[in-house]
Amino acid sequence: MKHENYDLYFPDQPVVDLYLPIWANLPAFRAKPAFVWAEDDPARTPVSSTLTYEQLNTSVQNISTQLLQLQLQKGDTVVILCPPGLELVEIIFACQRAGLIAVPVVPPHPSFATHNNHHHHLVRVLSQTKPKAAIANRNYVNALRAHTSSTNNSHGLPGLLRKIKWISTDELKGVTVKSNDISRYNGCNAHDVYLIQYTSGATSVPKPVLVTAGAAAHNVRVARKAYDLHPNSVIVSWLPMYHDCGLMFLLLTIVSGATCVLTSPAGFLNRPRLWLELISDHRATCTPVPSFTLPLVVRRGGVSEGTSSITLGTLKNLIIINEPIYKDSIEGFVKVFGPFGLNPTCVSPSYGLAENCTFVSTSWRLLCSSSGENDIINFPIFKNLLPSAKLDSSSSSSSSMEEEEIEILIVDEETHEPVSDGVEGEIWVSSPSNAAGYLDHPSLTREIFNARLRNKAAAPCFVRTGDTGVVVGEERYLYVTGRISDIIKLSGGREVHPHFIETAAYSTTCGRNTLRPGCIAAFGISGDGGSVAVVAELQGRRRGGSGAAAVEVKVLREVCEGIKVAVMDAERVSVGLVILVESGSLPKTSSGKIQRWAAKYRFERGGGADFNVVMKMAFESKHSTRNYLPLISSSL
Structure with missing residues (x-):
């Protein structure tokens, strides 16, 4: 492999963690921020805390030493149940330096309500990975112990929780180790599995992927070169830090010697303007986001709100993940934020998956050279998609x-x-x-x-x-x-990708005014001769609450009928059923991908009863795309 480092005297390292002490011991990098955590406070002003390269390296060395003194050995599996933040970053890198296999998991609420998806995932993780220990903050550990002591059930989650050693993060920060001698590195080797990364669950039940330290190092080096990242790069990310792109950018930051500003997915979803503010305030050069982010920010970005100004002129890489990547959504974003300095050439359509660590490819440099400096229209497209x-x-x-x-x-x-x-x-x-x-x-x-x-x-x-x-x-x-x-098989042997149906469903005037973008699921109805169901979330109807003012039944009828007509006109596909549901009803991954397989399972199990249905309309075809009989049930 050719080496792409910027300094010939700084050779590639076999594992990512070996880059950290090198940066930490360089005088120019000791006080440089490696990671910044931004928390949105009630006044809607980000409050930040910082880890410098020297602080991070020292903390990682201390925690890794302490882990190996707590009856853990190299090669043991450890579940990490820390909330998003700098402490999670420290624990992930410390496990690699200790030679442990890390399994980062979104911590479910300690009440462990059975309807919580994170609860089910924790049961899956503990059953499959059989960890020797789990790491969480003190309050979470105490809540777990209270939960297990309150039940005599030795099966299911209580039994799994009792079998493992619980380590409080407070226990890991009481030792100081001064040695940064990388020649005596005893952490993960390149061929060692250092991470069990669960797939997102977008297409099936999440599966545990075994990632070696060498594969991860190769992956982020390739990504560093592809996106031209370097010590002057500033990354902003709100992606989940537990797997895939969100986790990769932690490693990518260290390999590049860059600075990464982090915030939580909940913070972004609660106030999308936070993302724009962090890019502006920190003069970010790179930010990875799922494709649904762009229309969401156009609609809820609150550009005219807030006291801080929005300036996006420093961005060199607006990395778009979660394929397929539609040109229309990117054009809409560029049109709105071009006046705020956004350069279309920063758009970086990309492709990746957990089974390849994360990153596979990007068309960024290629699109930059093929398009005009301020002209996204020249991007090559296929069926309105951008290349990766x-x-x-x-x-x-x-x-x-x-x-x-x-x-x-x-x-x-x-x-x-x-x-x-x-x-x-x-x-x-x-x-x-x-x-x-x-x-x-x-x-x-x-x-x-x-x-x-x-x-x-x-x-x-x-x-x-x-x-x-x-x-x-x-x-x-x-x-x-x-x-x-996800492919839907139609009558006559024809096949169609559901995202084309979902895009057509949202494209109607009623759809854009009423439906949530990126919150529509299309799937085939089993045993119904190739008929298709479309489930769409409504704007302003919050799950578990009264939401905004009720939308008139007449409007909802028009939305359902408009979806059927639009899908037929655009894709020549007959929609047999439209279900309009409250916001938050559709199952999604931690990064916001729609889980069509889970939506279909819910439908087949309960006919839509699990969706918090607002309106359901079935259609009977009469040889014409526009002649049908609506059968309506409404909760309004």
Whole structure:
């Protein structure tokens, strides 16, 4: 592998944690902020705290030493149940330095209500990873102990909680260790599993991915080069810090010697303007966000509110994740925030997945060179989607990316043969960033992580992403078109990606004024001859409360009917059922992705009863797209 470091005297390190003491011992970096935590206070003014490179390195050394003195050994698994913040950052890096396998998990409320998704996920994590210990703050540990002592149940969650050693973060900060001698590093080696990262759950129940320290280091080095990050870079992130992109940017900050300003997903969702303020106040150069962020901020960003000014001219990378990436949403964002200094060339459509640590590719540099400085219209598009990579034009169906040793193929999922350009297929990725497999899933690991092309046994192994893509044009841009498991099979053998239906449903005038963007799920109705259901969240109708003033039934009828007509006109797909639900009803991942599979499961289990239904309208086709009989039930 070629080395892309900016200083020839600063060689690549085999694991990310080895970069930290190097930066911490450089005079120019000792007092430099590595991470800044911004908390939104009631006055709507961010309040921040800081960890410098020297402070972080010292804290990581102290905590890692203390962990190994608490009956833990290198290779043991530790669940991290800390809330978002600088303490979580310290614990994650300390586990790597101690040689432990970290499992960061969103801590569920200590009441452990059975309807809480985080509660179910914790049961899954404790059952599958069988940790030796769990780390949480003192109040959380005390609440756990009170919960387990209040029940005699030895099964389920109480039994799992009793089996592991609980470590308070207060116990880990009482020792001071002065040694920063990296020549005596005893932490994770490159081939050691250092992280169990759960998939997001967007397409199925979250699965535990085994990530080696070397794969993670390779992944963030490739991302650093792709986004041109360096010690002068300032990153702003509100993404969940427990997996995928949110976790990768913690590592990416250290490898780049950059500064990362963090806040919580809840803080952003409660007040989206917070994100804009942090970019402006800290003169951020890079920020990763899910694709739904842009229309959300356009609608709720509160540009005219607040006392601080918004200035986005410093951004070099507006990294868009959560494919597919629509041109319209990006154009709308650029149009609104162009007057605030946003340069369209900072838009960085990107692609990644947990099975490849996170990062796979971006089309940022390529789009910068192909578009005018202030003209996003020149971006190449396919079915209104932006590309996430440009593949090697010297090969008929792959991207060799020789410097990073990455190969991307579009493959027929049935025959395992590369498809021609212009033909949709499954995206396969071969890279040193490939994870080691799924924990305790040997058959699935062989199927997903050890895929080989047909009749090419000597070729490298690939990760089957489960995502579909197509390569288009002479420049061979790669467009991520959807997910195989989400594809809706229609009558006559036709197939359609649900996001096209969801986009058409929202595009109506009534839809834009009434529905929440990015909060629509389309799926096939089992056993109904290829009929499609659309579930959409309404604006201003909050789950568990009265919400805004009731929307007239007449308007809701128009929304349902408009969805059916719009989907037929745009996609030639007949919608058999529209369900309008309260805000927050649809199941989503921690980063805001719609879980269509879970929405379909809820529908099939209860016919929509689990959705906090406001209105449900079924349609009976009469040979015409506009002749149907609405059957209405309403809670209004």
